[in-house]
Amino acid sequence: MQRIKLDVFKTFFQKNLTGNEIDFLIALSHIQNPQGKAYGVHYREMMKSVKMSVQAFYDCKNSLEEKGMIEVKKGKDDYDITFCGNDFSMYTEEDYKAGGVKYLSTNHPIFSDRNWKKLKPKQKLLAMDLLNINLAGKFRAHKIGRKKFFQKYADHMEGGKRVKGILEISVRTLQNYLQMLKLYFQIKLEDGMYHIYLRRPFAKRTTAFEKQEEIERTVHTMCRRTGIKEVDPKETRDICNVISLYQKEYLSSGMDLTNIFSEMLEILNVNVVAKRRWKKRLKASLFHKIFREKLGMVTA
DNA sequence: ATCAAGACTATCTGGCGTTC
DNA sequence: GAACGCCAGATAGTCTTGAT
Structure with a gap:
């Protein structure tokens, strides 16, 4: 079940996740069963797949539990970890066909790209959000007004008050992020509209989940x-x-x-x-x- | 295997300034 | 006017070391 439910993903924005925490959750989604449970998660295994230090594993495991993203049960030198809310077991084939199951696939090439690990936490969230929009739009260019784009993701001033965007970053930082997004997306500004779409190597659905x-x-x-x-x-x-x-x-x-x-x-x-x-x-x-x-x- | 402390490193911001 | 390079300081994240 290499996927994260969309409403679970949406909570990522409010939890102040670190880069390692995000990658930890993605790795967890790779090994979870349809109920969102991963049995026998071993620290060495996570160190290898997330490329994190020993301490980072424990830090992530504990902090994610505190943040209510996961539930942890101790096993024998390993852990059974539940990805909270990421349960897919109630859905039938029909639900999927009817498009009633909204999720972000973590089996996409973007997550195995060698540059992914280097992205900052909020860059990852932004890339994942845009990835989701592009996949949902069947790879058509995502068109969004420049102003709207900045207001959605970055903070801005309105009548002397600071209004927060979902990433809670400054406009300046979002501008910097646009550079890194070019790794995965083509971004064009035309008549005040951004046209954003996945680059060729990433413009594909996932391979069948294993x-x-x-x-x-x-x-x-x-x-x-x-x-x-x-x-x-x-x-x-x-x-x-x-x-x-x-x-x-x-x-x-x-x-x-x-x-x-x-x-x-x-x-x-x-x-x-x-x-x-x-x-x-x-x-x-x-x-x-x-x-x-x-x-x-x-x-x- | 696990965890804590401290060392080390990266990130974000906001200002100034330049380029297109 | 929008995009962005550079900079310093505050803050936060991650790793190393070392103990149990």
Whole structure:
């Protein structure tokens, strides 16, 4: 589920997010399940994907929780993190077709661009807002009056009072931002109207989101938590397929997969008395059986 | 693995001035 | 008139170091 709900994104503007915090949330959206939950988030993993320091990981995790953007539950050397309000599980195919699901895709090339990380926090928000407008407008140029553009994003004076724009920055700063926006957008000023549209390499929709990848992450997390070191690729794939097949039931049941993995290991090692001698590995057929039982499906 | 303190670095603003 | 380069000082963000 590489996406952020539009109304969740809108709250970004009021939370005074730092650059790292924004990237943390984007990275979280990459690994969340349809309910907006990311299981087994490890600090090293985030350090790598967000390119942040150890301390930055903890700072972000704590500050985002304080700001009410995420909910954190401690796991085994890792965390289960819920992206608050970013739940997509209630939508059906029809909802998507009818255009009733408003979201910003985080699977867009702009987020993997090498310059992205260098952008300032509010530049990121501005780029994301314009990206959303351009995607919604099917890549047609976004036309907006110069004055209106500045009033929307930057503060301005009105009758001696300072009126805030959504970015709460000065006009001068917004002018500076226009330079960086040129990385991703073509910006032309014609008759007092800005014409803003995505540059060629970025004028594309996302690639299909990787449901499989997210499930595979879950399996690896469960392996880490149950101490399985020997991760057979074929068994992993088969287990992923089973989870994918029953994903709807699994998500609504709210069950903890760790228990199924533990049970799988117990059965595999039923003849081994000493726990430390257990052979810890994956066995898809056994997983399948336990999984179905727990979901209340009777094996035929 | 986690976190706190302090060091270091980046950012924003608003003024002045130049260019188109 | 709009855009923007440069500058200094205040403020905020991030990283390094080091302890537990």
